[in-house]
Amino acid sequence: MKFLALAAFVSNLPLSLAAVSGFDVSHYQGTVNFAGAYSSGARFVLIKATEGTSYTDPKFSDNYVGATNAGFIRGAYHFARPDEGTGSAQAQFFHSHGGGWSGDGITLPGMLDIEYGPTSTCYGLSQSAMVTWITSFVNEYHSLTGRYPLIYTTNDWWTTCTGNTSKYSTTCPLVLAHYSSSVGTIPGGWPFQTFWQFNDNYAYGGDSDTFNGNSANLKKLATG
Numbered sequence: 001m002k003f004l005a006l007a008a009f010v011s012n013l014p015l016s017l018a019a020v021s022g023f024d025v026s027h028y029q030g031t032v033n034f035a036g037a038y039s040s041g042a043r044f045v046l047i048k049a050t051e052g053t054s055y056t057d058p059k060f061s062d063n064y065v066g067a068t069n070a071g072f073i074r075g076a077y078h079f080a081r082p083d084e085g086t087g088s089a090q091a092q093f094f095h096s097h098g099g100g101w102s103g104d105g106i107t108l109p110g111m112l113d114i115e116y117g118p119t120s121t122c123y124g125l126s127q128s129a130m131v132t133w134i135t136s137f138v139n140e141y142h143s144l145t146g147r148y149p150l151i152y153t154t155n156d157w158w159t160t161c162t163g164n165t166s167k168y169s170t171t172c173p174l175v176l177a178h179y180s181s182s183v184g185t186i187p188g189g190w191p192f193q194t195f196w197q198f199n200d201n202y203a204y205g206g207d208s209d210t211f212n213g214n215s216a217n218l219k220k221l222a223t224g
């Protein structure tokens with residue numbers, strides 16, 4: 001009976017329990033062993049391209065080419081600085097410095113990394129001003145590429161700085177950061193996380209992430 005019960009449970013596992021491993025990198029993380037990561041089973045990489053209105057990551061090109069040559073599905077991300085200019089201006093800057101998108105099956109929609117500010121948690125913005133800023137970014141990115149960006153955040157930041165808005169829960173896939181053995185509370189009305197960043201010490205360089213689906217689902221996200 002026990003075995004039968006287990007078999008029934010396994011066959012009823014939701015699709016979302018399938019997973020694809022991957023990682024994210026910025027120049028802070030130094031040299032990345034893309035070939036080693038791919039050999040170990042990782043299949044996607046999220047790569048820092050830009051921050052604010054004028055900063056470009058000095059390792060972006062190397063990382064993007066390295067990831068591409070090793071066979072990864074890859075995408076670029078922008079570190080939001082709502083204290084430095086409008087969302088739409090930052091979406092344009094991101095788009096013209098690596099954050100573009102094409103439905104070629106290997107390019108993920110760009111990601112907006114929005115989290116604790118280097119100088120103040122919510123960059124001095126009220127919750128409603130923060131929602132306005134994010135809306136400006138995601139709508140501009142959508143008009144430039146035809147896709148809504150991924151949104152990377154934490155439960156705590158999203159609750160504190162946006163008032164836990166659910167405004168993007170049906171348009172922007174969630175990339176949830178939570179360094180733990182379980183994903184924890186999912187904020188913002190999102191029904192599930194699309195990616196989960198679960199630690200900051202990936203063996204081949206960068207932070208460890210997992211995609212909440214199978215490899216066909218991942219490829220679909222990278223396809224027009």
Ligand SMILES: *[C@@H]1O[C@H](CO)[C@@H](O)[C@H](O)[C@H]1NC(C)=O
Nearest residue numbers: 159164185186187188189190
């Ligand atoms: C934020 O909203 C989610 C639903 O999306 C809910 O589960 C969570 O408890 C909310 N967080 C807070 C702090 O109210």
